[in-house]
Amino acid sequence: MTRRDRLALSLVVEPGDPRLPGLLADHEPGRIVAAVRGDRPPTGVPMPAAWLERGADLDRLVEVATQRATAARLRWVCPGDRDWPDRLDDLDHVEPLQATTGAPLGLWVRGSGDLGQLAEQSVAVVGARDCTTYGAECASDLGADLADGGWTVVSGAAYGIDGCAHRGTLAMERPTVAVLACGADLDYPRSHATLLDRIADGGLVVSEQAPGQNPVKSRFLSRNRIIAALSVGTVVVEAAVRSGSLNTLHWADQLGRVTMAMPGPVTSKASGGTHAAVRAGTAVLVTSGRDVLEELGGLGAEESAEPIAPTEFDLLAPVARATLDGLDWRSARQPAEIASAVRLTTAQVRVALELLRSRGLVVQRSTGWVLDRRADTG
Numbered sequence: 001m002t003r004r005d006r007l008a009l010s011l012v013v014e015p016g017d018p019r020l021p022g023l024l025a026d027h028e029p030g031r032i033v034a035a036v037r038g039d040r041p042p043t044g045v046p047m048p049a050a051w052l053e054r055g056a057d058l059d060r061l062v063e064v065a066t067q068r069a070t071a072a073r074l075r076w077v078c079p080g081d082r083d084w085p086d087r088l089d090d091l092d093h094v095e096p097l098q099a100t101t102g103a104p105l106g107l108w109v110r111g112s113g114d115l116g117q118l119a120e121q122s123v124a125v126v127g128a129r130d131c132t133t134y135g136a137e138c139a140s141d142l143g144a145d146l147a148d149g150g151w152t153v154v155s156g157a158a159y160g161i162d163g164c165a166h167r168g169t170l171a172m173e174r175p176t177v178a179v180l181a182c183g184a185d186l187d188y189p190r191s192h193a194t195l196l197d198r199i200a201d202g203g204l205v206v207s208e209q210a211p212g213q214n215p216v217k218s219r220f221l222s223r224n225r226i227i228a229a230l231s232v233g234t235v236v237v238e239a240a241v242r243s244g245s246l247n248t249l250h251w252a253d254q255l256g257r258v259t260m261a262m263p264g265p266v267t268s269k270a271s272g273g274t275h276a277a278v279r280a281g282t283a284v285l286v287t288s289g290r291d292v293l294e295e296l297g298g299l300g301a302e303e304s305a306e307p308i309a310p311t312e313f314d315l316l317a318p319v320a321r322a323t324l325d326g327l328d329w330r331s332a333r334q335p336a337e338i339a340s341a342v343r344l345t346t347a348q349v350r351v352a353l354e355l356l357r358s359r360g361l362v363v364q365r366s367t368g369w370v371l372d373r374r375a376d377t378g
Contacts, residue, residue: 004062005029006078006105011061012036012054015208016100016222019048021092033058061210068211069108072185077115078106085119088229094254098247100222104208107226108184111200113175118204119230122152122177123296124252126227126245127161127237132270135238136164138262142237143168143176145289151296152177154231156223157192157199161237161245166199175203177230181223182215183207224248233258233296235286239273246273253282258295260286312359313375319344323352324361324375332368 009029013020023032023045035047036055047055054061069076077084091103109115123146127135143153143165153169155162157178169176178199180188184207187193196205208226209219221244228234228251239245239261252259261283264271277283286292313321326338326349333341339349353369356362363372 002030003076003078003080003106005033007065007076008033008058008062009036010105010208011065011210012051012058013105014222015104015219016102016225018096018099018101021102064212065210068183068185072110072211074108074110074184074211076106077109079103083114083116085116085230087119088226090255091225091229094251097225097250097254098221100218100225103229104226107206107208108211109204109206110184111204112202113177113204115177115204115206118152118175118177119154121150122154122231123292124154124227124231124234124248125161125165125237126155126224126234126239126248127165128239128243128245128270129158129160129162130270131160131164131238132264132268134264134268135161135270139164139237140168140171142235142262142289142292144172146292147172147174147176149289149293151293152203154179154227156180156220156227157188157196157205159189159192163192163195165237166195170198173202177204177206179223179227179230180205180207180215181209181219183209183211183213185211186214188215220244221247225251228252228257229255231257233260233292235260235262235292236274236277236283237262238264238270239277240269241272241276243273246277249277249283259283260292260295262286311376312361316375317352317355319348320352320355323349323356324371327362327369327371329371332365332370334368338369 036051037058089103125139125142127139139161146153147169152175153165154177155165157166166176176199182188184205187196199205224247228248234249234252234257236245236249249259259282261274261277263285278285284295286295322342322344323338326342327333335349336346339346353362361373361375362369
């Protein structure tokens with residue numbers, strides 16, 4: 001299949017059409033292009049009417065797409081190209097999800113980055129458009145942490161979590177990839193034009209849609225499979241029960257990618273979908289970029305759990321710790337009372353109390369001994 005055949009077919013068939021993978025498995029792509037142009041279709045395989053209608057105007061469609069791409073400095077990248085991410089081919093081996101499936105015929109890209117190199121060590125960060133302040137901060141921090149760890153953040157450049165994840169990456173002066181549901185020459189949403197320019201400056205703006213194509217609901221769903229397939233793993237930062245970002249998580253799960261979710265407050269409806277994914281076992285709970293890096297296999301990650309410094313209480317001898325346990329902040333107690341409560345001898349308690357007093361942890365009053373300072377803090 002030539003690059004031109006792939007480009008032409010992509011202008012006829014809506015990306016993600018579940019009828020295309022089967023046809024490509026049984027017939028030469030050039031044969032399908034010829035059929036939609038009006039030639040005799042393969043035996044027993046009638047071409048859909050919508051394909052035939054667009055095929056009749058295919059030369060003009062190719063010319064328009066090429067002109068728009070040239071004007072916007074877009075490149076067409078497809079299988080066989082040096083910078084094609086082979087990971088995308090996994091989409092040909094999963095079941096359809098919401099009537100969408102199949103690897104893309106190619107992708108239009110805008111920017112200075114190399115798609116293959118950027119996708120080699122990439123992680124998708126997605127979530128709600130109408131996110132909370134908490135979610136925005138988590139996404140921004142996560143984008144920065146992943147970028148600092150040497151990973152490329154892939155997202156959809158939408159309002160909310162997507163935009164925050166991109167900005168967090170850019171703050172670290174690292175490349176990021178935005179996958180759009182419209183043509184890569186369009187700025188969507190329009191208010192993110194500056195953000196998209198910054199993304200393209202060092203990374204890439206990517207789309208399966210032809211130049212000039214506007215976003216519609218079904219295209220966001222087909223776009224999600226590209227985000228999931230490009231990445232080694234997907235993190236959902238904040239998502240309600242019916243959030244579209246969970247569709248990306250489902251694609252990642254079907255593709256065998258690492259699936260993760262960041263928790264929110266248990267009372268937050270904005271995190272209801274992420275909590276449900278964790279509870280169902282669809283996603284692993286992560287709370288930081290370090291957690292994500294560890295789940296992705298440890299590449300670029302240090303040990304997830306930071307060493308916990310011992311407290312003053314931890315460093316005390318067992319008898320002194322037991323004596324502290326037998327004391328109270330308000331009720332003064334005599335050594336004999338303490339010894340009885342913690343099963344030590346009165347002599348052991350007296351020695352321990354003098355040690356604890358020298359460290360400022362207890363104080364002796366006329367009525368007995370009481371706690372004076374906490375020992376179980378760092």
